[in-house]
Amino acid sequence: MHGWKWSSRRRWLGAASLAVMLTTAGCESTAPEAAEAPEAALAVSLDGAFVAVPRATSTAQRQQVEQQLSGVVEDAGTHFYLAIKRSELNQKWFLSTFFKQAHPGGVLYGAGATLGTRVVSFQEQNGKLFVLDVDDRKKLSDLFDPQILVEAYPVVTDYGPFNRLRGSDQYVLVDPSAGLNRFGAVADLYAWSTRFQTELSFAQRFRTLSDGISFEQVFTGYSDLPDDLASEFLEPNGYRLSGTLALSLRRYKEGAGYSPTPMPTTPFYFEGAPRLITNSGAWQEVAAMKWNVHPGMKPIPWLITPSVLKLQNDPRFQGYDVVGAVKRGVENWNQAFGFKVLEARVGDAGLDFADDTKNVILFDTDEGMPFAFANFRLNPNTSEIRGASVYLPAMWLVLGDEVFDSDPGAFAAQPKSAPPLRLSWSGMAGQTLCDLDLQQALGDRATGTPSTLAVGAALTKKQKVEAYLTHVVLHEIGHTLGLRHNFAGSLVDDGSPTSVRSSSVMDYSLDDDAIQVTTPGAYDVQAVRYLYGMDSGLPTLPFCTDQDRATDPRCATYDRGSNPIPFRLYYFNDLAQRYLTTEQVPSYFDAALSVRINKVLDFVRVGPAASQLEAYQGILASVRPPLALPPGAPAFYGARADDIALRVLSRLYLDPVRQRGVFSGDAPATPALTAAIIADVRGILLNVDGVRGYRSRRAMVDLLKQHQTLAAYSALREAREVITAQLPALAGEERLQSEDLLARITSALSPYFR
Ligand SMILES: [Zn+2]
Known part of the structure; x- marks a missing residue:
């Protein structure tokens, strides 16, 4: 024609x-x-x-x-x-x-x-x-x-x-x-x-x-x-x-030999357009979205907009193989198929990124766009993908260049005003591009990855920056192949130095882990091979995706390890220790600590019983009463410890629910958790170590009132007796504050149960 x-x-x-x-x-x-x-x-x-x-x-x-x-x-x-x-x-x-x-x-x-x-x-x-x-x-x-x-x-x-x-x-x-x-x-x-x-x-x-x-x-x-x-x-x-x-x-055309893959119960893949079942009043998902792929096929071409050459020739980035890194992000998927399905090259000057006949990586020279996304064009009748595109702004290169260093010890503290959000969307109109909480990302990343957590030091800076870019492209191309996120990928990391960091490039990984994942992970291979009919078994490695983040704290972005609690405690303690020992408080402290507290308390609110206690005991370990002052602790150490304990316990029970992060429910009052919490609260309320302020002590009364358990009731009654007995020996402000504390306790007990 x-x-x-x-x-x-x-x-x-x-x-x-x-x-x-x-x-x-x-x-x-x-x-x-x-x-x-x-x-x-x-x-x-x-x-x-x-x-x-x-x-x-x-x-x-x-x-x-x-x-x-x-x-x-x-x-x-x-x-x-x-x-x-x-x-x-x-x-x-x-x-x-x-x-x-x-x-x-x-x-x-x-x-x-x-x-x-x-x-x-x-x-x-x-x-x-x-x-x-x-x-x-x-x-x-x-x-x-x-x-x-x-x-x-x-x-x-x-x-x-x-x-x-x-x-x-x-x-x-x-x-x-x-x-x-x-x-x-x-x-x-x-x-x-x-x-x-x-x-x-x-x-x-x-x-x-x-x-x-x-x-x-x-x-x-x-x-x-x-x-x-x-x-x-x-x-x-x-x-x-x-x-x-x-x-x-x-x-209109359907690919020769195209055979749809029915959508499995577990949502490993993007769903095609649903279809009404004629005469039944019902509708069904037809199939998972996928390309018409088969051995012996002509590889699907991907074109990179020639704008990539501008960055490649930029004096800042000339040392990197930018084009090669992007191409590898596309072509490394061929390893999952076992034959050549995708090939990438830079398009010519006349390339139109909106051309429906082409699959294009839009390499945007805008250095201010902090995300990337993929989308695809579908035959709504069959769920066959007819074409796709990936948006990849220069930010990923700029950021990689800024973040990675050959010297592992120098990797730290890079406050970023615009944290990178790796965002993806399924290509349907009206879907938001932003599925990440900016504050969440900031809380994780404002102070950089603690340097002792950094891995991959054996790579040169050039290798790291290129690997990072490849990782981002590999992730987005994975979406265009039909794969959804798998935030359980990091659960395969057993913590040993040689462990793989993630079984899936479809996870959101920490920068240092991302550069370890530049080829499809074991899960990705399983998922691709089932979708494209090369293996009959569904993926067996751990999987969870976007919607699971609301119900399972182990299904999280930017975390690490088969047990994420120590990792999250590490992040919390890294910040808490600086607060305890450094007089100057950085501007991001409140927001960052708030997020890190929430991420540990997630496990207290919804974790299984063992995780619940592990997370709770861990987060208060360094600040609970009686406080152990380390040798050479600065004068403000006790007051800061009191403040952190107050923030944690308030977040657990007293703060507005909207401040709690993803998981906003109250922690289930299991006997072990209740005993641990009441012991800490009692210690603060009675100021057993002499570092607790009246603000914290009053909050503990409110907390015990809110707890509505016999254990909390008993702790309040004991506190009333102890403080009443202490009063005659007190004078001045101390006495006034204690009298008010006592009034608060009396009020909470009159009656206790609501
Ligand atoms: Zn994604």
């Missing part, structure tokens, strides 16, 4: 004089030079399913458009109608949409990602050409099989130069820029929060593909809700949004 090729159109534009090009009959121009152009100037042969037909415009129109769009879009002079062969209208076509550019916000607002693929057909009706969604998933019953309209384009009947072409009667001519302009894809993007009304739109960059066509739609519109962040991107009107949507129409 071919019509009017981009390159030939350029030649045609070049050859024609401006006057001839712009003065074609049928337009409403009143310009004096308006006259019908010779038919030959169309240079169109009507011999494909889709043919672009050059469209006349007036000089005034053209000047207006060029003025408005100057410097914003390429080739503002693109004007075409679209002729579609009538015999092809009933065929099935893939309609793919890719959100190419967005203002404000760019990638942060969804640019650089597909908005999905529909299966469509056309119907000419009442002067319009309607686009119908005809995938075979929505048939309810033998009687109800709805027709679903996606778009309508006005049919152009009065364009003389086209009408006089031989064979034009076999085509319907439409204006692709004059549809509803509430294009399904665009509307879908904003429907989650607000209505979006397109105000202006035009089509550009028509291209013929081997199996269809593509063009772009430039649009500006308004939403019903304002965006507070618009001004950060120099857009003064928070209601306005502009963008470029790349559309392609390609002939």
Whole structure:
């Protein structure tokens, strides 16, 4: 299929004089030079399913458009109608949409990602050409099989130069820029929060593909809700949004020999589009998303945008093999398959990252984007992946260069104002790009990985930076192959120096662990081989994914080891010890300690009984009463220890639930835990070691009241007796504070149980 090729159109534009090009009959121009152009100037042969037909415009129109769009879009002079062969209208076509550019916000607002693929057909009706969604998933019953309209384009009947072409009667001519302009894809993007009304739109960059066509739609519109962040991107009107949507129409096709993999009960994979089970009232997942992969296949090409060369040639990064590191992130997946499935190379200068026929790694030169993501284009009928893209900003290289050092001892304390968030999304419109809590990441990383935890010192800095980049790409390509996150990957690490750090590159790993995982892990190999039909057994290695993070504290990001509690205690103690011994308190301390406390208390709240006690005893080990002052402890040591114990116990029971992090429930009052907690609380309340302040002691009364157990009741009664007996010997502020403490206890006991 071919019509009017981009390159030939350029030649045609070049050859024609401006006057001839712009003065074609049928337009409403009143310009004096308006006259019908010779038919030959169309240079169109009507011999494909889709043919672009050059469209006349007036000089005034053209000047207006060029003025408005100057410097914003390429080739503002693109004007075409679209002729579609009538015999092809009933065929099935893939309609793919890719959100190419967005203002404000760019990638942060969804640019650089597909908005999905529909299966469509056309119907000419009442002067319009309607686009119908005809995938075979929505048939309810033998009687109800709805027709679903996606778009309508006005049919152009009065364009003389086209009408006089031989064979034009076999085509319907439409204006692709004059549809509803509430294009399904665009509307879908904003429907989650607000209505979006397109105000202006035009089509550009028509291209013929081997199996269809593509063009772009430039649009500006308004939403019903304002965006507070618009001004950060120099857009003064928070209601306005502009963008470029790349559309392609390609002939429907299912891969030869493609055989769907039913979705297993455990969600190792991304689910394809669900399908109604006709006549049953139910629906089902059809299959896991996957490519049509088989031995002997032609490898799936991945193209890296040539922007990568800018970073490769940047003096800061010339020492690294940037291109090679990215390529390895793609091609190392071939090890999981056992034959060549993927191959990567740098694309040429003309590469369009929104091209539906290409799989592209968008190497963004923006050094301020702290994430990466993958998305894929799917046949909704079969869950076959037809194409994919990965967004990879330069941040990963900049960060790797900054973080890694050849000297293992020097790896520490790199406060980052913009911590790296490795974010991924499944490619469906409306899904948020951000599934990580910024504060959580900050809490983990604000002070860097403690240097004694660093591994991989045998690698040079160059090797580490390249390995880091490869790891990130490998992770994202893993998503495009259909794999979901596996945050249980780090559980295979037994703590020995030679242990693998993770069984899965689909985990979120600490920087030092990430550089150890540059090829698919044992789990990844199992998952890929089952999905692609090379092994019949489901993955057997530990697995948990995004939704499990809300119920299982062992299913966590950026952790380490088969028992994550010592690792989390290490992080907590690393910060706590600095607070106990260093007078100057860093600005990030409150936020960081809060997160690290939560991450240990996760196990107290929801861990199994043994973990519960291990975590609780561990977190108070260095600060519980009676406090053991280390030799040479500074004068503030006792007060700081009192403060940390107060923070931990308050977080466990007294602080607002929203401050508790992922796991917000109360800890189950098992006998062992209750005994341990009451012993600590009693010691603080009675100030058995002389370092506890009245603020902590009062909080312990509140805690015991909240506990609502006989053990807590008993501790309060004992405290009332002890403090009453102490009172006569006290004087001044001490006495006043103790009297108030006693009043609080009396109040808590009158009565105790609610
Ligand atoms: Zn991911």
